[in-house]
Each structure stands twice: as C-alpha cells, then as structure tokens.
Amino acid sequence: MTVPFYNFHDLHDEELRNQVKEMIGEIIDNNAFVEGKYNAEFEEKFAKMQGAKHCLLLANGTDALEISLLAYGIKPGDKVGVPGITFHASAEAVLNVNAEVVHIDVDPKTGLICPESTERMIKEHDLKAIIPVHIYGLNAPIAELEEVCAKYDVKIIEDSAQAQGTFYKNGKPVGSSNNLVTFSFYPTKNLGAFGDAGAILTNDDELAKKIVVIRNHGRGDDNAYGRNSRCDHMQAAVLVAKLPKIENYNLQRKEVAKKYHEALKDLSVQLLPEEYIQSSSWHLYPLQLESVALREKVQAHFKEVGIGCTPFYESALVDQKPIDKCPGEYEVARNFAGKTICLPMHPFITDEDVNFIKEEFKKVLG
Ligand SMILES: *Cc1c(COP(=O)(O)O)cnc(C)c1O
Secondary structure, eight states, rough: OBOSSOOOOOOOHHHHHHHHHHHHHHHHHHHHHOHHHHHHHHHHHHHHHHHSSSEESSSHHHHHHHHHHHHHTTTTTOOOOEEEEOTTTTHHHHHHHTEEEEEEEEOOOTTTBHHHHHHHHHHHHHSSSSSSBBBGOOOOOHHHHEEEEEHOOOEEEOOTTTOTTTOOOOOOTTOOOSEEEEOOOOSSSSSSSSOOOOEEEOOOOHHHHHHHHBTTTTTTTTTTOOOOOBBHHHHHHHHHHHHHHHHHHHHHHHHHHHHHHHHHHTSSSBBOOTTTTHHOOOOOOEEEOOOOOHHHHHHHHHHTTOOOOBBBBOOOGGGGGGGGOOOOOOHHHHTTSSSSEEEESSOOOHHHHHHHHHHHHHHHOO
16 A cells, blocks of 8 residues: 555545636636636635734745835845744845844754744844744744743744745734735645645734735835735635635644554654644654664655655755755754655545554564
8 A cells, every 4th residue: 555645635625626626717707817806816815814914815835025014114134033943035035125034943842943043133233124934833832932022123924835824823824914824825735726826914004004015016006016926816716715624634634643643653853742732734744763874864765655645855954955044053953954854744644644654663663
C-alpha cells in the first residue's frame, strides 16, 4: 500500500467538480472574469467564519503579506521581524517591499515564534513590524506578542497561510484579532483554490479601504499607484464552492492528528504538545527526530515504501542565501530545522494508513 502526502482525488469529488464546472460556465457566459459576485460572496462569508469585519481577496498569500506591510506604512529600510521556521515567503514579502529582515528565534518544541526573542529583537533593532507565523497550523502566541508589541508600537501581521481552521488560545478563530491576518488559498492549503488566491482579514475600516485601493492599481485614490493583486472570479467561485465543507474537513484532520499522536507516542520521536490537538488546523503533521541524519534515514525509507513525507523545513531562514547576512537570533531555529518530518495529512487518512506508517517507523527507528 502507499499513503500519499495529499489526496486531491477525494477532496475534489464528483459533486464539487460538477458544481465548479457549472459556476465557471456561468462566469464565461457572463464575461465576468475578475472581481465578480463570487468574490463578494466569499469575502462576506469568510470574514464571518473567521470572526473578522473585512476580508479582502487577493491574488496569492505572498501578496497578502506584502500588501499588509504596505497598508501598515512599512517603508524601504524599515526592519521587520520574521521567525526562523517558516516557508520563506514570510521573509520574501519583507524584501519585496525593500524592508529589512531581522531573524526572531522560535520555541524548541513547536517552531513557533518566541515572545522573549521578539522583545529582545524589537529593542535591539527598532522593529516596525513582526510577522508571527501560525506554522503547521499551530496557533502562535498572539496574546503575548500583542502585549510586547503594544509597548513599542510595533505592528503585527499574522501569516495565517497554514492556519485556516486554527483557534487562538482564547478559543476564537484565527483572523478575529485586531492585527492584519493573511491567508493563502494555494491548492495544498486547508482551504485551497484551483490555482492561486489569497486574502487579508482585518477589523479596521481604514486599513481595509487602503488594501482595496492597493490591490486594484490604486483606483480610488488619485494620489497613489497600487499594483494588481486582484483575485480572479473563477478562483473565487471555487472558494465559494469549497467553503461549506471546510469545517468538517478540518475536524477530520483533527481526528487524524489524534490517531497519529496515539499511534506514535511510544516511539522515540518528539510529537507536538497535546495542547495543540484541539486548537491547530493540522495543516501539516510534523514531528521531530533526534538528528538530521535520522530524519534523512526515515525520509529515504518512507520514500521506498510509498509513504509521502516532507522535511518542512530543511533549513532555518537564516541559512537561506537571500537573508543569511540579516541580523537577529536563530540558535533554536537552526537546531530545530532539518530534524522535522511531516507525515501525510489530509481529511481522508484511514486507521490502516496510520497503522502502516507506525509499523514502517518502527522498522527504521529499530
Ligand atoms: C503558502 C505560504 C505562503 C505563501 O502563499 P502563496 O499563496 O504561495 O503566495 C506564505 N507563508 C506561509 C507560511 C505559507 O505556508
């Protein structure tokens, strides 16, 4: 048997395919290709679902980060803090607005941004903004970060690309805070389009207005140019079609995470703390191995027996060339990177899959 990392076959079932085909037929018939009625419908429903006042659909998740930086008034040369464990787009967005990256260290158990390191980096480097990442779908410590950032007037942009379905410690959904919260709807994310799309959630009317102007070439403000980061109507239609099913799929991911935790708890691997079982969106199911060498061994074995797995992330951001000279703290991130392996995670993992993975794990770990 094999266990693929993703399962688009079951996710995009007959019913969904037919629904999307119909919607796309209608879009073609009406020549309504960009920012149509499904954009408005999705924005309204998604904002409501995540507990935010506004949702602004955009072309992709990296644009969502860049446009958040611009909306907050981040200028060339300003310093922005980014945690050491994330997909590199979190830092790329900072470079793309000509701001400078400062590395912030992470929690050794989760890879989430560390509030203490954040405060040190704010003081040392006069950060104007930070980009905490809800990495793997785990909720970053937003309440603690808000307390720190309020003291120094530092803006917070939550990179929530992996966290559709995640809840903060206060039990409310990611997106309901008073920060700018960015999403990606890249096809592999929990809620994915059939191509690229992204969004920013905000409770702030003024910021929402600014974002609307920026995403459509500055239209609506005679004094400014913007850019094109519109979300096309077909992607919005796909998101509208998928939205009603997402809550259930996220619950199924949670059940899979529980099963993995139960099955793997006696092996010599480090699982994520139990406290995240309920709050995480389980975009990914990561676990840590004792060494990089062992991770490579597990990866090779899994490849051979047909278990999809990925070492997110093989290096800390500081060891990636474009930002390896940037200052900051990164000891924990460096030690964390490379030892983490992510197991297949999607709503359709069966008990049999989990058992197979456990048995294959035992063979490599000895
Ligand atoms: C996917 C992802 C992004 C980028 O989203 P795109 O839609 O691919 O631009 C940014 N940050 C994180 C953490 C991601 O996982």
